[in-house]
Amino acid sequence: MSVRAELKYKIMKDYGAPAIMALQDIKKRKKRPVPEAFGPPLESNKRLKEILSRHYFLSRYVSGVKKVAWVTSGAPVELLRAFDFYTIYPENHSALVGAKKQGGDYCGIAEGSGFSQDICSYARIDLGHMLSGKTPAGKLPKPDLLFCSNNICQTVLYWYKAIAHELNIPLIHFDAPFVTTEQTEADVNYMAQQLQDMIPILERVSGRVFYLEIFEEILKRSMETSKTWGAILDAMKAQPAPMTIFDAFGHLAPIVSLRGLPVAQDYYHILMDEVDNRVTQGIGAISDEKYRLIWDNIAIWYKVRFLATFFAERKMNFVTATYTNAWAETTGHLNVKDPWKSMAKTYGQIILNNNLKHRLGLMTKMIKTYAVDGMVMHSTRSCKPYSVGQFDLRKAITADLDLPAVILDADIADERVWSEQQIHTRLEAFCETLEGS
Amino acid sequence: MNLSIPERSEYLKILSDSDQKIMGVLPALYPRELLWAFDLHAAEIWDPPGDILHANAHLQTTICPVVKKSLEFILKEPDVINTGYLFPHTCDSLQNLGTQVKDLIGVSLPVYTFYNPKGSFNNTTTKYYREILQNFQSMLEVSYGTLDSEKLQAACLLGHRIDSRLMDIQEARQTDRLLLGNQEYFQLMRAQEYLLPKDYMSLLEQVEILDQPSEGAKARILVSGILPPSPQILDFLDKLGVSIVADDLLAGSRRLPKFPMDPPDSPLDYLTDRFFILPPCSTRGGDLDERLHQLNKRSKSSKAQGVLFDLVKFCEPELFDHRLLVKTLREQKIPVLTLETELDSHLSGQDKTRIEAFIELLFEMVPR
Ligand code: SF4
Ligand code: SF4
Numbered sequence: 001m002s003v004r005a006e007l008k009y010k011i012m013k014d015y016g017a018p019a020i021m022a023l024q025d026i027k028k029r030k031k032r033p034v035p036e037a038f039g040p041p042l043e044s045n046k047r048l049k050e051i052l053s054r055h056y057f058l059s060r061y062v063s064g065v066k067k068v069a070w071v072t073s074g075a076p077v078e079l080l081r082a083f084d085f086y087t088i089y090p091e092n093h094s095a096l097v098g099a100k101k102q103g104g105d106y107c108g109i110a111e112g113s114g115f116s117q118d119i120c121s122y123a124r125i126d127l128g129h130m131l132s133g134k135t136p137a138g139k140l141p142k143p144d145l146l147f148c149s150n151n152i153c154q155t156v157l158y159w160y161k162a163i164a165h166e167l168n169i170p171l172i173h174f175d176a177p178f179v180t181t182e183q184t185e186a187d188v189n190y191m192a193q194q195l196q197d198m199i200p201i202l203e204r205v206s207g208r209v210f211y212l213e214i215f216e217e218i219l220k221r222s223m224e225t226s227k228t229w230g231a232i233l234d235a236m237k238a239q240p241a242p243m244t245i246f247d248a249f250g251h252l253a254p255i256v257s258l259r260g261l262p263v264a265q266d267y268y269h270i271l272m273d274e275v276d277n278r279v280t281q282g283i284g285a286i287s288d289e290k291y292r293l294i295w296d297n298i299a300i301w302y303k304v305r306f307l308a309t310f311f312a313e314r315k316m317n318f319v320t321a322t323y324t325n326a327w328a329e330t331t332g333h334l335n336v337k338d339p340w341k342s343m344a345k346t347y348g349q350i351i352l353n354n355n356l357k358h359r360l361g362l363m364t365k366m367i368k369t370y371a372v373d374g375m376v377m378h379s380t381r382s383c384k385p386y387s388v389g390q391f392d393l394r395k396a397i398t399a400d401l402d403l404p405a406v407i408l409d410a411d412i413a414d415e416r417v418w419s420e421q422q423i424h425t426r427l428e429a430f431c432e433t434l435e436g437s
Numbered sequence: 438m439n440l441s442i443p444e445r446s447e448y449l450k451i452l453s454d455s456d457q458k459i460m461g462v463l464p465a466l467y468p469r470e471l472l473w474a475f476d477l478h479a480a481e482i483w484d485p486p487g488d489i490l491h492a493n494a495h496l497q498t499t500i501c502p503v504v505k506k507s508l509e510f511i512l513k514e515p516d517v518i519n520t521g522y523l524f525p526h527t528c529d530s531l532q533n534l535g536t537q538v539k540d541l542i543g544v545s546l547p548v549y550t551f552y553n554p555k556g557s558f559n560n561t562t563t564k565y566y567r568e569i570l571q572n573f574q575s576m577l578e579v580s581y582g583t584l585d586s587e588k589l590q591a592a593c594l595l596g597h598r599i600d601s602r603l604m605d606i607q608e609a610r611q612t613d614r615l616l617l618g619n620q621e622y623f624q625l626m627r628a629q630e631y632l633l634p635k636d637y638m639s640l641l642e643q644v645e646i647l648d649q650p651s652e653g654a655k656a657r658i659l660v661s662g663i664l665p666p667s668p669q670i671l672d673f674l675d676k677l678g679v680s681i682v683a684d685d686l687l688a689g690s691r692r693l694p695k696f697p698m699d700p701p702d703s704p705l706d707y708l709t710d711r712f713f714i715l716p717p718c719s720t721r722g723g724d725l726d727e728r729l730h731q732l733n734k735r736s737k738s739s740k741a742q743g744v745l746f747d748l749v750k751f752c753e754p755e756l757f758d759h760r761l762l763v764k765t766l767r768e769q770k771i772p773v774l775t776l777e778t779e780l781d782s783h784l785s786g787q788d789k790t791r792i793e794a795f796i797e798l799l800f801e802m803v804p805r
Contacts, residue, residue: 001595114760118499118751150555150722154529157555157722158757165725165761173556173722178532179552180539185570193561356533357540381499388504388533391495392541409497 005064011059024053037293037312039240039284040177042247044271056137057126062086063141067206070143070163073256074152075174076347078222079195082205082215088140089257094125098301098413100136107414109134118380121414123159128292130163143169145205151176151353153385170205172198177348179354183345191344216336219343222260223334228268229255230328235275236319237370240284240291241292242275245318246286246308249299255327280427290315291434292371296322296363296393297386299376300408302415314431320370322363326351356389360396367401374434375405382412404437406430440617440643442624445631449480449517452633460549462516463507463535463662464663465687465720467525467551468570468708470596473634474589477520478593481630483664483688485510495542496534501751502780503663504530511538521547521695527720528690529753549576555722558713561612567709574705586704593701593708595634602641603629603693611682611739613650619671619681626689627665641785654680656799660731661685662755666747666776669784670792677796683739685732691718695731719754727760729765736771742799743772750779772798 034041062068069085071077077087097106103121106128111117113131115124129135145168148160157173164171174194175386177187199210232251235242243251251271258264293311296317300307311318333345353358366372377394379387394405406426411417453459456640460472462479463572472479485506492508511522522544524535539548552569574584604625609615610622617625625644629637655678660666665686666674669747674681684690694714701707717723744766748755760777766773774795776788 114542114764116756119753119756123757153533154720154722155753155757158719158754161722162757162761175562176554177552177554178526178550180536180552184572186565186572190561190565193564197559197561271578316474355536355540357536379497381497384500384529384763385533387497388500388530389537389541391497392537396541426720 002064007258008157009033009058009061009065013058016061016285017057020057021050021053024049030329035312036046037309037315039287042243042251044251044267045276047267047270048251051258051267055258056140059086059088059137059141060139068141069145069147070160071146071257072148072152072156072160074147074176074347074352076149076195076343077147078215078218079198080147080259081218083202083208084204084208085145086141087257088143090129091122092253092257093129093135093137093140094122094413095301097129098137098415099126099304099429101302101415102136102317103302103411104416105417106132106134115436119157120153120159121411123155124380125206125413126159126288127162142167145169145202146171147174149170149174149176149347151347151350153352153383155384170201172201174198174347176353179349179358181355183348187348188341188344189267191348192340195340195343210338216339218260219264219334219336219339221262223336224326224333225259225268225310226257226331226334227267228265228272230331232272232275233269233271233320233324233328235279237253238279239292239371240282240286240289241317241319242278242283242285242314244285244308244384245295245321245324246299246322248321249304252324252327259327284314284317286312286317287403288315289317291373292317292319294318294320294322294363294367294375295378296371296372296375296390297380298323298383298412300378300380300410300418301413303410303418310427314435316431316434317348318376320366320372321364322351322366323361323367352385357391359389360393363393363397364401367397367403372403373437374430375403376430377405377407378412379409380408380412381409382414404430404433406427440621440625442628442642443632443636446517449631452478453517453519455567457516457633458520460520460523461511463525463527463531464503464554465525465527466712466715467523467587468573468712469634469702470589470592470708471570471574471577471584472523472583473592473595474704475577476588477581478633479578480518482507482510483630486782487784495537497540499751500530501749502778503749503752504534506780507603508534508538509666512542513542516619518546521549523549523551526550526552530751530753539593547580547802549573553712553721557722557724558802561711563713566712567705570705570708589704590701592639594625596637596711597700597707599629599634599638599641600693601697602638604697605646606641606644607683607690607693609646611735613653613680613682614647616645616647616651619666620639620668620675621670622681623665630688635714650677654678654682656680657682657739657741657745657797658727658743658745658799658801659683659685659732659736659739660747662747663687663749664747664778664780665689667743667778667780667782667784669782670747670788673784673792674796675787677793679796679799682741683735684714685716685728685735687718687720690735691716719758725758725761729762732762732766733769743795745795746773746775748775748777772802 066086106125109128110124146155146160254264335342459478489505492505719726
């Protein structure tokens, strides 16, 4: 670790980052007017932006101070935290690029270098970033380590293998067997052992020693944070719901990418307080919530604002989603007294690593407990594990619960595949059915 | 050479009429010997013929044709599959298709799954894979009674003989000691997908391996991808005088150990070892350098002048690896052609022209 780099990092952390944040705040004071269909915006948005901007800003100065790991959203990051890695989440970064409607450009760079346009757009955007250095976040640090788990998809393994090869850096893969009926003892032991096998590699890459007590603290924090996130989502059962799921898509970022850190833990307490307050005061996320909806699959990042407005104007609010729930669903398994096996149970059973019977049961429960009136499924060409099976899920849910539903064919972050005409027609037809039901 | 290879559907029909238990097995890796030991015949379902009609109601347009065709076949509930379906864990699409068929669509036969570990392997993975085998055995025992260990030993011995003979045949192919055109060669390779192992072994024994190389082809290529090129492409290559001398196919040599194994002693140990010495494969998340190395080795030993990638549309595992493989081969000045297939029986004019141009390039080259 270089003293100069450390000093620079410290100055940026203590003075640079706050100064930049203050400057951004001044710049952004001219707020965009909130359309009438919406309730008052969440105050926590400001804090969320600060946290995320600060994280990306400081990442520019981290080289020589901390080792950097690029991590997948479902990977058991708590273990990396015990070695003080600075973590970057390429999926989050790709979502950010997508939200800025720049996904097509980045995908184009990857495609131009030989990657197929039929692979996941998160991967293409990230590979486009890696090949060009382009990022809306200013600059991202080069990783010293890659850490992925196929508990969300096999894609991340192929993708990270490509980065590992290109950058010639180590890749740690956490193999999570797909749960076809239920996890077996062999599955749990296998995953628990893999985690322990990683320790010497992480010690070597980070130059730090593993302390169980530190790890347990992190685990505890992570559990608590996920629990709070779950409680925030639970609060959306209130009528009117204090947030829309489109808000939650944004507020998800810390639980995904800063999980296990105090900043995420603190942040969700702030958000929880605000959400609780809104519930007590009956403040809804949209001005007049008449219909309550469930969203299935990852967000369409470049159309979040459009979709939020489209539905709010029709008095429709998304109150729950399988996607946002993913970071709260299985954390109940975490147990500091049995860290390895409990992590295996937590990370091995998340929604995308679990069978479709489980997903159907989960969605049915969500629809009932959140008093949902209709379902919007995003069938995304990027994501096979999220999308294969959706047609039959829809069939089962509409038949069992007599629920109007629509499937939107789009992509998570590559705006080039958006078909305005087709989506509009489907959405209008869905709204008509819902309003008539 | 004229090999008498039974036609797939007729052969399976005769088997099922004779009360043979037949399990439909999806791609790609599974412990076939364990099935054989329970007298279960594995009929593999990769690219059944026919149009994709009903599967479109269950799957998006961006799902690969292997998955779609398999589902189309399953939806017909064919009589020849009389025992159940096995979905090995191969890729995201097949992973979901397994649970979709089992938990949402529903078929009258049982659906089984088999997990293949992913990524780089070590002792932890080896131990786990052995447990998976054990659990799979226990699961089959629930339906088919206690496993006869002698039968498993015999099945492993037969599997070992098939592997050894296939390795000899591959080696002969690489060194021009096999009198088989491309069409016939791949028919022979793919017959293992549906023939009873003993029938397949007899077929392999009929294959004549020459002592000396025959007159070489006009050009030599290696094919890479999931399935061999369509019969139309194989026929076209035959006509052009081009020989596919080696392969890096999931339905081909990626299912055959990298080197000969000792005959099995303890069956489960043997099956475990066999899994871990299979060549690197995209679907197992295999190391890219290792795959490149393997590809280079094969292309050198077979003196292949160029590489034909025949990719299944929307096949993510292959699409990710493909870019680096092509880039590196090009850097090594090895000509490369990439085709994309939707597994239909049509060879487009455009593909024909591209193949011709590629082959002409090879004709001009001095053999390696
Ligand atoms: S979008 Fe789907 S395929 Fe892409 S990284 Fe995420 S889980 Fe994997
Ligand atoms: S072709 Fe590729 S995507 Fe399709 S089933 Fe095979 S491995 Fe999976």
